[in-house]
Amino acid sequence: MKQPDVSATPAVKARSHTPASGSTVPAAMRRSGLARWNDWWAGSKPVNLFIIKLVAVVAIFHGFTLLPVYDWLLPQYLHAVASLARALSDWFGESGEVVGATLRAPAYAVTVSPACSAVELAGFIVAAVVAFPSPWRTKVSGVLLGMLLVATLNVIRVTSLFLVGLHARRAFDMVHDDVWAVLFILIAPLFVGGWIAHVHQRNSPPPVIGDEHA
Amino acid sequence: MPEASASPVPFRFALRFVLAFALLALPWPHWHHLWRSAFLQVANITLAHKNDAREVSAEILQPAVNGTDFRLTIVNRGLMNSDGSGPVRNLALNAAQTEMRPMAFLFALIFATPMQWKKRAGYLAIGALLLQTAILSILSFCLWRESMELLLAPDSPSVKTAATAVRDGLVQYAGYVLPVIIWLLLCVRGWSSLALSPPPEKLPA
Numbered sequence: 001m002k003q004p005d006v007s008a009t010p011a012v013k014a015r016s017h018t019p020a021s022g023s024t025v026p027a028a029m030r031r032s033g034l035a036r037w038n039d040w041w042a043g044s045k046p047v048n049l050f051i052i053k054l055v056a057v058v059a060i061f062h063g064f065t066l067l068p069v070y071d072w073l074l075p076q077y078l079h080a081v082a083s084l085a086r087a088l089s090d091w092f093g094e095s096g097e098v099v100g101a102t103l104r105a106p107a108y109a110v111t112v113s114p115a116c117s118a119v120e121l122a123g124f125i126v127a128a129v130v131a132f133p134s135p136w137r138t139k140v141s142g143v144l145l146g147m148l149l150v151a152t153l154n155v156i157r158v159t160s161l162f163l164v165g166l167h168a169r170r171a172f173d174m175v176h177d178d179v180w181a182v183l184f185i186l187i188a189p190l191f192v193g194g195w196i197a198h199v200h201q202r203n204s205p206p207p208v209i210g211d212e213h214a
Numbered sequence: 215m216p217e218a219s220a221s222p223v224p225f226r227f228a229l230r231f232v233l234a235f236a237l238l239a240l241p242w243p244h245w246h247h248l249w250r251s252a253f254l255q256v257a258n259i260t261l262a263h264k265n266d267a268r269e270v271s272a273e274i275l276q277p278a279v280n281g282t283d284f285r286l287t288i289v290n291r292g293l294m295n296s297d298g299s300g301p302v303r304n305l306a307l308n309a310a311q312t313e314m315r316p317m318a319f320l321f322a323l324i325f326a327t328p329m330q331w332k333k334r335a336g337y338l339a340i341g342a343l344l345l346q347t348a349i350l351s352i353l354s355f356c357l358w359r360e361s362m363e364l365l366l367a368p369d370s371p372s373v374k375t376a377a378t379a380v381r382d383g384l385v386q387y388a389g390y391v392l393p394v395i396i397w398l399l400l401c402v403r404g405w406s407s408l409a410l411s412p413p414p415e416k417l418p419a
Contacts (some may be wrong), residue, residue: 173281
């Protein structure tokens with residue numbers, strides 16, 4: 001969709017003819033500033049609204065994490081992640097046991113700390129999905145899918161860190177601090193972008209075929 | 215700005231984004247050290263200072279301690295003892311997480327967005343400046359929050375609780391949200407109306 005090039009509007013061109021040393025702002029220039037702002041807002045309105053909603057939903061999500069119920073939920077979630085990681089590492093031939101949020105074997109142990117819960121990643125995905133204009137049913141499916149993705153990735157991450165800790169301990173910090181951190185940042189916008197593309201494509205009108213023969 | 219192709223989020227955009235981000239954010243030899251040193255320079259210029267009582271200093275931690283490799287220290291010189299001991303507050307950071315990855319994220323988004331190279335270079339510069347300002351503002355807020363513990367800022371339980379909640383939110387989400395917001399504001403106008411506007415009404419049959 002073509003947007004007007006703001007810098008080429010007559011209102012802005014008029015600005016260059018106003019005296020630089022003038023102590024009062026001419027009314028025409030004030031109008032042009034307002035018109036420029038209106039142009040910018042009209043051109044970027046969907047994006048601006050998306051940004052405002054994104055920030056608001058992130059704030060609400062963060063507010064939820066400050067509630068006492070979250071303090072009760074988080075350890076359950078971390079224990080579930082550790083238990084699923086144990087099941088997955090069993091599948092790779094490495095057995096361990098889970099105590100709280102710690103997955104341990106005789107040779108090595110990893111603890112899923114609250115900082116490693118990937119809650120901020122889930123918060124970002126939830127906020128982006130909710131902020132994008134779409135029907136509520138689609139938003140709910142996007143939120144659930146996003147949270148499932150984050151939880152699944154976290155289980156894979158904990159399993160991989162456990163296995164790396166067992167077999168290549170020197171690589172643990174690199175895998176923990178660099179590889180997985182980079183992967184998480186990559187995955188969030190790719191999921192959101194893919195979801196937005198999917199929603200947009202599903203709701204777009206079908207192409208008119210054979211119109212010239214009608 | 216050029217129009218988007220037929221796909222709302224083109225495959226080419228995703229591919230460019232992944233490649234650019236991986237190239238910028240993976241731990242190449244000396245890459246982290248380069249970012250840490252640059253971050254130290256910026257922090258020394260903008261955050262470190264000595265006022266009457268307040269003193270803020272920045273340093274690189276070598277070797278890293280529990281994943282933190284950068285430290286901002288704040289002291290109230292009025293509370294220090296003659297032997298140099300006294301209450302000190304530290305902001306222990308990971309330079310990659312605080313500075314490098316958000317920058318890489320923003321650069322990769324701008325790099326992947328289809329536009330002319332001249333425009334892209336301009337947006338990279340403006341975006342870096344905006345993001346750096348935002349990161350420093352968040353760190354300033356964190357320092358202000360820590361100042362309360364050293365009687366350098368007026369505090370009350372409610373202000374402290376609110377400031378802690380805001381600080382935690384900023385620290386947790388800024389790395390994801392700030393680059394996206396700056397990218398949207400800078401690059402996504404005409405291009406975005408395809409993907410970020412509500413879907414058009416279906417045409418009558």
